[in-house]
Structures are given as C-alpha cells and as structure tokens.
Amino acid sequence: MSTLADWTLAFCRWCNGSFFGHAIRDSTWLFPFVEVFHLLALALLGGIVILVNLSLVGVRFGNTTTPQLARELRPLMLGCIGVMLVSGFLLFSTEAVKMYGNWAFQLKMIFLVLAIVFTLTLQRRVIESQQTAAGVRWLTAAVSLLLWLGVGLGGRALGYVTTAASAVNG
Amino acid sequence: MMFQSVFLWLHDTSFGTVIRESTWAEPIIETVHVLTLTVFLGFVILLDLRLLDLAFRHTPVSRIFRHLNPWLFAAFAVMLVTGITLFAGDPVLFYSTIFFKLKMIMLVLAALNVVVFNLTLGRTLEQWDVLAQTPRGAKITGLLSLVLWISVVACGRGIAYVLPPP
Numbered sequence: 001m002s003t004l005a006d007w008t009l010a011f012c013r014w015c016n017g018s019f020f021g022h023a024i025r026d027s028t029w030l031f032p033f034v035e036v037f038h039l040l041a042l043a044l045l046g047g048i049v050i051l052v053n054l055s056l057v058g059v060r061f062g063n064t065t066t067p068q069l070a071r072e073l074r075p076l077m078l079g080c081i082g083v084m085l086v087s088g089f090l091l092f093s094t095e096a097v098k099m100y101g102n103w104a105f106q107l108k109m110i111f112l113v114l115a116i117v118f119t120l121t122l123q124r125r126v127i128e129s130q131q132t133a134a135g136v137r138w139l140t141a142a143v144s145l146l147l148w149l150g151v152g153l154g155g156r157a158l159g160y161v162t163t164a165a166s167a168v169n170g
Numbered sequence: 171m172m173f174q175s176v177f178l179w180l181h182d183t184s185f186g187t188v189i190r191e192s193t194w195a196e197p198i199i200e201t202v203h204v205l206t207l208t209v210f211l212g213f214v215i216l217l218d219l220r221l222l223d224l225a226f227r228h229t230p231v232s233r234i235f236r237h238l239n240p241w242l243f244a245a246f247a248v249m250l251v252t253g254i255t256l257f258a259g260d261p262v263l264f265y266s267t268i269f270f271k272l273k274m275i276m277l278v279l280a281a282l283n284v285v286v287f288n289l290t291l292g293r294t295l296e297q298w299d300v301l302a303q304t305p306r307g308a309k310i311t312g313l314l315s316l317v318l319w320i321s322v323v324a325c326g327r328g329i330a331y332v333l334p335p336p
Contacts, residue, residue, distance in 0.1 A: 032331045036324045039207070040215075043323070046205070047212015062233045072226065076219075149205075156201045 008100065015096035025094040038087040042152070045080035048073045049119075049148050053141035056127065058134070070127045081116065104161045108154025115147035177261035186258030196259065203252040207323070210245035213238045214319055221312030223304050230299045231308070269328030276325060280318040287311045 015021050024030045052073060055066045064072075092099055099105040126132050126140045180186055188195045219225035220234050257264050264270045291298075291307045298305050304312075 032324075032327050036320075036327050039204075039323055039327060040211070040320060043207045043211035044215045045212070046208020047216055050209060050212065051216070061237045062229055064229060076225065152205050152208075153201065156197070156204060160197055 009097070012096035012100045015093035018093055020090055021093035021096065024090060031091065031094060034087050034090050037083055038091060041080040041083035041087065042155075045077060045084065046148065046152070048077045048080065049144060052077075052127070053144050056137050056141045058137075066127055070124075077119075099158070102158050102161050104154050104157035108151055108158060111147055111150035111154055115144070115151055118144060118147055173261075173265065177265065180254075180258040180261050183258055185255045186261075189255060189259035196256070199252050199255055203249060203256060206245050206248045206252070209241055210249055211319060211323065213242050213245070214315065217242075218312040218316045221304055221308045221315075223309070227302075231304065232295050232299050263333065264329065267329055267332050269325045269332060273322055273325035273329065276318050276321040280315065280322060283311060283314050283318060 024034065051061075052066070052070050055061060055064075055069050061069060092105075123140050123144050126136060189199070216225060217234060217238055220227075220229070220231060226234055287308075291305065291311065298308070
C-alpha cells in the first residue's frame with residue numbers, strides 16, 4: 001500500500017514540476033482560463049446527467065424514450081467528461097502535491113471514479129433494459145445524482161480547504 | 171457612483187450581514203450558485219444546440235422549449251437570489267471589479283437576446299418548428315446565447331479570481 005502512496009506522491013511531484021504545471025502556475029490568466037472550460041463542461045455535463053435521470057424516473061420529454069435520450073446525449077456527455085478530465089488535470093498539476101494531502105480532493109477523486117464507472121456500467125444497463133422495476137430506476141437516478149453531487153461538492157470544498165491551509169501556513 | 175444608495179441598502183440588509191459575518195453562509199450559498207449552473211447553463215446550452223441544429227434534431231423546437239423552460243426559470247430564479255445575496259456581502263467591492271461590470275452587461279445582453287427572439291422568430295415558431303433545418307435567425311440566436319452565457323460564466327470566474335478570499 002505504501003508503494004502506491006509513494007507512486008502517487010511521485011506522480012504529483014512530477015505534475016508540479018512539469019512544463020504545463022509551471023506555465024499555468026506562473027501565468028496570471030492561464031489558470032482562470034482553463035477553469036472556465038472546466039466550469040462550462042461541468043454545466044453541460046450536469047444538465048445532461050439531470051435530464052437523463054429525470055427521464056429515468058418517468059419525466060417524459062415528448063415521445064422520446066429514455067434509451068433514445070441517453071443515446072442521443074451520450075457523445076456530448078463523454079465529450080464533457082473528456083474536457084473536464086483534461087482541464088481538471090491541468091488545474092491539478094499547478095498544485096498537485098498540495099492536492100495530494102487535501103481531503104476534499106481525495107474525496108472528489110473517489111466520487112469521480114465511482115460516478116464515471118456507475119454511469120458507464122450499471123446506469124447504462126438500467127437505461128437500456130426495457131423492463132426494470134420503477135424502484136430500480138429511482139434508485140439508479142438517486143445514486144447517479146448523489147455521486148455527481150459528491151464530485152461537485154468535493155470540487156467546491158477543495159478550494160476552501162486549500163485556502164484554510166495556506167492561511168494557517170502563512 | 172450612481173448605484174450608491176442601492177449598494178448601501180443591500181449592504182445593510184439582513185442577508186448582506188449574514189454573508190459577511192457567518193463562516194458558512196458564503197461557501198454554502200456560493201456552492202448553490204455554482205451547482206445550479208448545471209441546471210441553468212446546462213439546459214441553456216442544450217437549447218442553443220437545438221437552435222443550432224447540433225442536438226435533438228428530430229425533436230420539434232417547441233417541445234424542447236416546453237419541457238426545459240420550467241426548469242430553466244426555476245434555476246434562473248435560484249441563481250438570481252443566490253447571486254444577489256453574495257453580492258450584498260460587499261456591493262462596492264464587487265462593483266469595483268471590471269469583471270462584475272462586464273458580467274452585468276453580458277447578462278443584460280443575454281436577456282435582450284431572449285426578448286428579441288420571442289418577439290420575432292418565437293412568434294412564428296409553428297412555421298419552422300418541424301423543419302429539418304432551423305432558420306438562420308434561430309442559429310444566430312443560439313450562437314449569441316452561447317457566447318453571451320459563456321461570457322457571463324467567465325466574468326463570474328474572473329470576479330472570484332480578482333477578489334481576495336474573505
């Protein structure tokens with residue numbers, strides 16, 4: 001287990017020292033610039049997730065069925081996840097070592113992995129299956145929303161955790 | 171400063187005071203403000219993509235409007251209330267940043283865009299509702315809306331970036 005922690009820390013150090021970590025840290029405007037992309041992808045991803053889950057629990061959008069809606073939005077959703085991962089990684093690389101010890105960031109990463117895995121596996125199966133019980137659909141929607149909410153809240157919290165830590169450190 | 175009396179009043183309201191004095195009020199309201207973006211901006215982008223013929227091409231525009239509008243209005247109300255509450259914490263400081271002024275200008279333009287659409291193409295929606303291609307005016311509206319709302323978010327981010335954390 002300690003090897004994994006060592007590897008993770010080494011990776012964070014490498015990110016901190018990488019050219020993009022340096023470039024974004026040293027520039028006044030690069031960080032907020034990348035952050036705006038992160039936020040916009042968040043907005044659209046959140047919108048899509050909410051829409052699909054609403055459809056899953058029976059809110060009808062015309063005569064579009066849930067599988068149709070999900071299939072139509074899937075490329076857009078995957079695109080958003082891609083933009084969020086890339087922009088998020090760039091933002092992370094400016095203070096990777098600090099993030100390594102940030103509990104909110106760790107929580108966010110756990111939620112992120114769970115949310116992505118859940119969306120691509122279990123939720124997808126529930127959506128595609130025509131005869132799932134209403135209870136299962138409600139449970140799936142609730143889990144999906146809670147996992148993504150965890151990612152969002154973790155993201156909000158990590159900024160405050162850093163602020164608090166840097167205020168303590170000087 | 172022409173808004174001085176309004177700023178002073180906002181600053182002294184109960185919610186303005188709570189934002190300044192409570193440890194948790196500002197982060198909680200800020201979080202609600204940011205997360206409501208998923209409903210508001212997320213749905214606006216989906217609407218715009220429909221106007222631009224880039225998503226839901228087989229669903230009539232009117233149906234998308236009908237289904238998304240209640241959520242959009244509710245989310246916008248939440249954004250407005252939380253936004254004004256955050257602003258009340260220190261109106262003069264917010265107003266002193268260029269990003270706040272820009273954000274308000276973009277917000278007004280985005281609202282104008284909606285009004286103009288409703289007065290023109292919105293009135294003839296039945297005629298182009300089910301067409302394979304949306305009219306050029308609708309595409310311009312969608313594009314303007316995307317650009318303006320993205321600017322609003324960018325300026326909002328800018329405000330948080332130039333103002334030191336409390």
